[in-house]
Amino acid sequence: MEKYKDKTLPPEERARDLLGRMTLSEKICQLSTQIIFDVSGDEYRQKRDFRLGSFRNPGHFMHWKDKKTSSPSEVARFINEDVRKTVGASRFGIPPIENGEALHGAQWGMATCFPQPIALAATFDKELVSGVARIIGKEVAAAGVRQVFAPVVNVSRDCRWGRTMETFGEDVLLCSDMGEAMCRGFQSSGVIASPKHFVDNYADGGRDSNESHSSWRTLYEVYLPPFKRCFQAGGAASVMAAYNAVDGVPCSCSRKLLTGILRKEWGFDGFVVSDYNGVRDVCNAHQIADSEAKATAMCIKAGLDAPLPNSCEKNVLEAIEKGYLTESDVDRAAGRILKAKFAIGLFDEPYVNEDTIDGFVRCEAHKKAALNAARQCLVLLKNDGVLPFDRSAVKTVGVFGKGADTVPVGDNYSGPYQGWRADDAYTPLGYLKEFLGGGVKIITGTDEQIPQLAPGCDICLYFTKMLEGEGRDRCNIRLSGEKRTSDIKNAGGMIVDQAKAESGADQESAIVAMAKANRSCAVILLNGAPIDMTGWIEDVPAVLEAWYPGEQGAQAICEALFGLIDPCGKTPMSFPKSVGQLPLYYSFKPSGRGYHYNENDGKPLFEFGFGLSYTQFRIDNVSCFAHDDGLTVEYDIVNTGNRDGAEVVQIYLQSRNCGVVRPVSELKAYRKTRLDPGEKKRVAIKLGAEAFSYYDEALDYGMFDGDHTVMLGVSCSKILQTFEVSVRDGRLYVG
Incomplete structure (x- = not known):
C-alpha cells in the first residue's frame, strides 16, 4: 500500500509521500482556490475547475440570484458533489478543502447564529466562547466545510473601524483568550481555524487595511500576542495574512512576518492563506511588483501558501518560467496544504451525511447555547432605578426605533451580500408581544410620533440601529440617522472609515424626546462598537448595551429588561465621550507631559471592564x-x-x-x-x-x-x- 493511503502514518509522512508522486501542475493546483458567486446548477458546474485544491464553499452563494436561504442539506449536497468531482479529477483522489466564513455562525443561512464576537468578548467567559466555536465548527463540518476564516483577533483600539464588531475589543489578554478559545472549539470539531488578519489590519483613524504605523515594539506587545496564542494554545492550523503593509512591506509578502516570526519564532507549522486578492494587490494596490506573477512569487517565497480567492496556476507557472520561483518553493507550499488535509481526516472521510444534517444544524441544543451566550453578553451601562421593569404592572408599552423590528444578528459575517434567516427567530418587537401577552398593549410609531405616543405608555423602549461592518468604517460614531445612512457608500469595496463617534441626529433627538415624554424608559443599543452617547445619555435613566446578540438576542433582551436574568456582561472596549478622544483605550503608556485635549480629561464615558448589575x-x-x-x-x-x-x-x-x-x-x-x-x-x-x-x-x-x-x-x-x-x-x- 502506498504510504499516503496508510491511515496509521503521521500526516507529514503521508503528505511527503504523495507530494513525491505528483507533477508540477498537480502541485500548483493544491495552492489554487476558486470562488464562484453565481451558484445555479449547470452554470456553476461549468465554471468550477475540479483540479484545484480548495474551494469557497457554494453554500454562501447558492441563492445569490433568487435571494433565498439555503438549507443545510442543500449545502451538504452541493459540497458533496464538489468533493466527489474533485476526487474524481485527481489521479490520487485528493479532496478539496471547502472553506468559508464562520465569524459567529456558519456563513450559509439556517445555521445557528450566535452573538457577534465583540458581544462574546463582553461575556468574559472563555469556556462559553470555546463552546460556541465548537457548535459552529460541528455545524460547518456537518455540511462539509473544513476550514473557517475565523476568528478575527485584531486588537481594535479605534471604534471608528467598521470591522470592530468582528473583533474581541481593545485588550490584548481578552483578545488572546477569546481567540484561543474559538480556535480550540473549531479545531476540536475537525475544522481548520484560520485566525485573521495577520497583522494589525487597520491604521490611524480606524481606516481598514491602511498601512500600519505600529512600531515593532507595539506589534510585539499588542497586535501579535493574540495570534501567537491562537497557534500555540488554540491549535490553529492556518492563518490569513492581512491586506495592509507593515514597515513598508505588505503582510502577504513579508518574510519577517510569515517566516521569521510565524514559523521560526513561534514554531507554526500550518499553512498561510492571503486575504481575498491580497496577492494581486501586492502588484495593483501596493505597487511593489510589476506583475501578478512577480507578486505571487514574492508572497510564496515569503511564506504564503495559498493565494485566495482564485486560481494562481497561470501566475505560478509564469513565475517559474521567469525564474522568480522554483519547484521546491511550490513543494513547500503544497506540502503544507496536503499535510493539513491529512491531519483533519479529509482523505479518509471526504463526504458528509446529507440526510441527517437538517436535524442537527440549529437543533434545540444549539439554539439554547445561542440563548445562553446572548444572555451573558448584555452590559447594563446605566440604571437610575428604572430597571428591571415590573412585568405585572405594565399594561401599555411604547416600542420605538428601527432596531425594534430587526432580528439582531448584525452581519452574519462581514460581507455586504450575506443574509441570515430563520422563521422562528424573533425581532425585539416580535418577542415582546409574545413575552407580554395579549393583555398588554404595544404601541409603535415613528420617531416623529414619540412626543405624542410616549406619555400614554407605562414604559417606553428605544432600540437603536447602526450601519457598520466591512466597507463601512465610520467617520462618525454617533447613532446613524436617516441622512447619515443614505450618505454612506461602499464604492467598489472601498473602505469608508468613520471620523466621528456619535449616535446620529435623528435617533438622538428621538431618544431625548422619549425621555422627556416618559421617564420610565430605557435605550437598548444594538451596535457592534462603542458610540458617543454624550448627546443624550444624561436624559435617559437606563441604557442596556446588547451589541448584536444573535438569533436568540430578542429573548435575552426582554428577559433582562423585565428582570428574569441579570445582565452580567462587561465592556470589552472603552466608550468615548467624544470623537476627539479616539483612539481611546485604557492600557495607554504614560505621556511625557500628561496633556489631554482641552475639551475633556481623557477619561472615557464608560471604561473597559465596566458593567452594572441588578444585584450587589x-x-x-x-x-x-x-x-x-x-x-x-x-x-x-x-x-x-x-x-x-x-x-x-x-x-x-x-x-x-x-x-x-x-x-x-x-x-x-x-x-x-x-x-x-x-x-x-x-x-x-x-x-x-x-x-x-x-x-x-x-x-x-x-x-x-x-x-x-x-x-x-x-x-x-x-x-x-x-x-x-x-x-x-x-x-x-x-x-
Whole structure:
C-alpha cells in the first residue's frame, strides 16, 4: 500500500509521500482556490475547475440570484458533489478543502447564529466562547466545510473601524483568550481555524487595511500576542495574512512576518492563506511588483501558501518560467496544504451525511447555547432605578426605533451580500408581544410620533440601529440617522472609515424626546462598537448595551429588561465621550507631559471592564502570596443582593522601573463568578511568570527586574485592593 493511503502514518509522512508522486501542475493546483458567486446548477458546474485544491464553499452563494436561504442539506449536497468531482479529477483522489466564513455562525443561512464576537468578548467567559466555536465548527463540518476564516483577533483600539464588531475589543489578554478559545472549539470539531488578519489590519483613524504605523515594539506587545496564542494554545492550523503593509512591506509578502516570526519564532507549522486578492494587490494596490506573477512569487517565497480567492496556476507557472520561483518553493507550499488535509481526516472521510444534517444544524441544543451566550453578553451601562421593569404592572408599552423590528444578528459575517434567516427567530418587537401577552398593549410609531405616543405608555423602549461592518468604517460614531445612512457608500469595496463617534441626529433627538415624554424608559443599543452617547445619555435613566446578540438576542433582551436574568456582561472596549478622544483605550503608556485635549480629561464615558448589575456584590478578605511559578490572589465574593447574578473580578498590573515604558494598566487575569442571593465563595486567581514578563529594550522577552502594583477591581478604573510586588533575579516578592 502506498504510504499516503496508510491511515496509521503521521500526516507529514503521508503528505511527503504523495507530494513525491505528483507533477508540477498537480502541485500548483493544491495552492489554487476558486470562488464562484453565481451558484445555479449547470452554470456553476461549468465554471468550477475540479483540479484545484480548495474551494469557497457554494453554500454562501447558492441563492445569490433568487435571494433565498439555503438549507443545510442543500449545502451538504452541493459540497458533496464538489468533493466527489474533485476526487474524481485527481489521479490520487485528493479532496478539496471547502472553506468559508464562520465569524459567529456558519456563513450559509439556517445555521445557528450566535452573538457577534465583540458581544462574546463582553461575556468574559472563555469556556462559553470555546463552546460556541465548537457548535459552529460541528455545524460547518456537518455540511462539509473544513476550514473557517475565523476568528478575527485584531486588537481594535479605534471604534471608528467598521470591522470592530468582528473583533474581541481593545485588550490584548481578552483578545488572546477569546481567540484561543474559538480556535480550540473549531479545531476540536475537525475544522481548520484560520485566525485573521495577520497583522494589525487597520491604521490611524480606524481606516481598514491602511498601512500600519505600529512600531515593532507595539506589534510585539499588542497586535501579535493574540495570534501567537491562537497557534500555540488554540491549535490553529492556518492563518490569513492581512491586506495592509507593515514597515513598508505588505503582510502577504513579508518574510519577517510569515517566516521569521510565524514559523521560526513561534514554531507554526500550518499553512498561510492571503486575504481575498491580497496577492494581486501586492502588484495593483501596493505597487511593489510589476506583475501578478512577480507578486505571487514574492508572497510564496515569503511564506504564503495559498493565494485566495482564485486560481494562481497561470501566475505560478509564469513565475517559474521567469525564474522568480522554483519547484521546491511550490513543494513547500503544497506540502503544507496536503499535510493539513491529512491531519483533519479529509482523505479518509471526504463526504458528509446529507440526510441527517437538517436535524442537527440549529437543533434545540444549539439554539439554547445561542440563548445562553446572548444572555451573558448584555452590559447594563446605566440604571437610575428604572430597571428591571415590573412585568405585572405594565399594561401599555411604547416600542420605538428601527432596531425594534430587526432580528439582531448584525452581519452574519462581514460581507455586504450575506443574509441570515430563520422563521422562528424573533425581532425585539416580535418577542415582546409574545413575552407580554395579549393583555398588554404595544404601541409603535415613528420617531416623529414619540412626543405624542410616549406619555400614554407605562414604559417606553428605544432600540437603536447602526450601519457598520466591512466597507463601512465610520467617520462618525454617533447613532446613524436617516441622512447619515443614505450618505454612506461602499464604492467598489472601498473602505469608508468613520471620523466621528456619535449616535446620529435623528435617533438622538428621538431618544431625548422619549425621555422627556416618559421617564420610565430605557435605550437598548444594538451596535457592534462603542458610540458617543454624550448627546443624550444624561436624559435617559437606563441604557442596556446588547451589541448584536444573535438569533436568540430578542429573548435575552426582554428577559433582562423585565428582570428574569441579570445582565452580567462587561465592556470589552472603552466608550468615548467624544470623537476627539479616539483612539481611546485604557492600557495607554504614560505621556511625557500628561496633556489631554482641552475639551475633556481623557477619561472615557464608560471604561473597559465596566458593567452594572441588578444585584450587589461584596469583595473582601483579599490576599496575595508568591510561589515558585508566580503568585496567587485570593478573595471572598458575596452576593449581598436579593437576585442571583455574576461578577467579573479583574486583576490589573502597573509596572515601573522596568527599563522600558510600560502601560499604566494591563489586564492580567479575570474570573467570572455566579452567585445566588446571600451566597459566598472563596476564589483564587493565579498569575504566572507570563503576567510579569515583557519585551526589554532589545525586544528580548522575559521576566526582568522591576516593580509592579497588582490591582484587583471590577473594571479598569474601579480598583478595590492593591499589592506591591517586585521581581529580582527571576523571583517574585510581595510587599
